[in-house]
Amino acid sequence: MKSWIVVCLSAMTILLCGLAASHAAAAESPAKVALKGDWEVQVDLVGNGAEPGLSALVAVELPGLYTVTAERHASLPVYDPARPQYLRGERLTALIAESLTAPDLLDPSSVVVRGGPADTDETYVRGRDYEFENRWGGMGRIVGGRIAEGSPVYISYQHSLSRIDSVVLNAAGEIEYRTGEPAATAPAPPQIVASERRLANVWIPGRIERLTKQNLFPLLETAYPEPPAASPSLAEQKIPHAMAKLRAGEPLRILAWGDSVTEGAYLSNRERDHWQQQFVARLRQRFPMAKIELVTEAWGGRTTASYLGVPPGAEHNYQETVLGAKPDLVISEFVNDAGLSPAMVEERYGKLLADFQAINAEWIILTPHYVRPDWMGLDRQNDVDEDPRPYVKGLREFAAKHPVALADASLRYGRLWRQGIPYNSLMVNCINHPGPEGLSIFADALMELFPQK
Structure with a gap:
């Protein structure tokens, strides 16, 4: 049995000041936000001369504190400090984020582990009986401690949750502060109606002592600024044979090749939510005569080098599963190749290109999505237009030099902050697994390559 006690801090009062302005006038320019x-x-909206401006001082609701009492776990694995921080032990239920737990939400000092659900049951000692990772919360028993293999434990702890709040201009021309629904992972901003305008989002990533500029996301754009259509399109220039098949209604076999983001084992609806499924559905709408066969070859946690190193006859052997699929068009996604330098991209991807050309297959390379800021050398999720990874630079250079099309998903991820979206809020594992909305950005980048008809 699980017993949950939730303690939340109440919302603070919103302080409004200034003059009212029309919704239409306010929508003409972004709001200015400052701590x-x-x-x-x-929050300040500048008037347009005909209409006055509007200002408001909004008080942000503090992160909630949640208490979990006597969460039952049937057993604990042995704590393994040699594994990655996020895989060292049992997950705490309230912090589950896909296959992992959400980091930086647990209060390590609050953890109590007992042999039963009552306060009078035997209490275990951290460092002697059990251990856990402070940031990610993975809990495990210590060999030689009092927690026997297969014995149930009851864990009590306190934690926070992430949240995206919004500053909204309502239909009455007033500025409101609205609190989003707290979640361990992938929180969504509060809903607004058609007569309202979202001015800014405030990112609350769990336990923080105060707001900083990194928490403020004014809406500078309502959507990604799609570039003017090229003529001829990049698809016509770089993958002409695939384009001819689409237009003529001839069979076109597309191979989606990649890692866990292409495999999509973490998705609840794998038949609909994959980036490749979303892309092919849109491609069929644009080219109704198209006869597209989609094949997926993906290997979670692996790289292009992993494929090249698999011996003949083994699962995921490159010659058999990629070249042997005999695709007309290969679309590759490998965020796990992000450690490659531009020189390494030129060498390895040059070999892949030669192989694809030998089987008369054309190629689209997807640049990777953004992942956890600290994994990218970033300390923020706003003002991140330029992807700092050398791998992305290498992919762009490679595609510019060779007959390869580049679908630049990274470029689109880099501008999410301008739409008020902290990009890592799209990762269902808080690291590198985009949910359906994040995967739709790959489909957006792919469709940009193709002509309208």
Whole structure:
């Protein structure tokens, strides 16, 4: 049995000041937001001459504190400090984020582990009986401690949750602060209606002592600024044979090749939510005569080098599963190749290109999505237009030099902050697994390559 006690701090009062302005006038320019205290934000909408401006000082609701009491676990594995931080032990239920747990939400000092659900049951000692990772919360028993293999334990702890709040201009021309629904992973901003305008989002990544500029996401764009259509399109220039098949209604075999983001084992609806499924569905709408066969070859946690190293006859052997699929068009996605330098991209991807050309297959390379900021050398999720990874630079250079089309998903991820979206809020495992909305960005990048008809 699980017993949950939830303690939340109440919402703070919104302080409004200034003159009212029409919704239409306010929508003409982005709002300016600035910190005015640890938990207060100044919001200003500039008037257009005909209409006055509008200002508001909004008080942000503090992160909630949640208490979990006597969460039962049938057993604990042995704590393994040699594994990655996020895989060292049992997951705490309230912090589950896909196959992992959400980091930086647990209060390590609050953890109590007992042999039963009552306060009077035997209490175990951290470091002697059990251990856990402070940031990710993976819990495990210590060999030689009092927790026997296969014995149930009851864990009590406190934690916070992530949240995306919004500053909204409502239909009455007033500025409101709305609190989003807290979640361990992939929180969504509060809903608005057609007569309202979202001015800014405030990112609350769990336990923080105060707001900083990194928490503020004013909406500078309502959508990614699609470039003007090229003539001829990049698809016509770089993958002409595939384009001819689409237009003529001839069979076109597309191979989606990649890692876990292409495999999609973590998705709840694998028949619909894959980036390749979304892309092919859109491609069929644009080219109704098309006869597209989609084949997926993917290997979670692996790289292109992993495929090249698999011996003949083994699962995921490159010659058999990639070249042997005899695709007309290969679309590759390998965020796990992100450790490659531009020189390494030229060498390895040059070999792949020669192989594809030998079987008369054309190639689209997807640049990878953004992953956890600290994994990318970033300390923020706003003002991140330029992808800092050398791998992405190498892919762009490679595609510019060779007959390869580049679908630049990275470029689109880099501008999400301008739409008020902290990009890592799209990762269902808080690291590198985009949910359906994040995967749709890959389909957007792919469709950009193709002509309208």
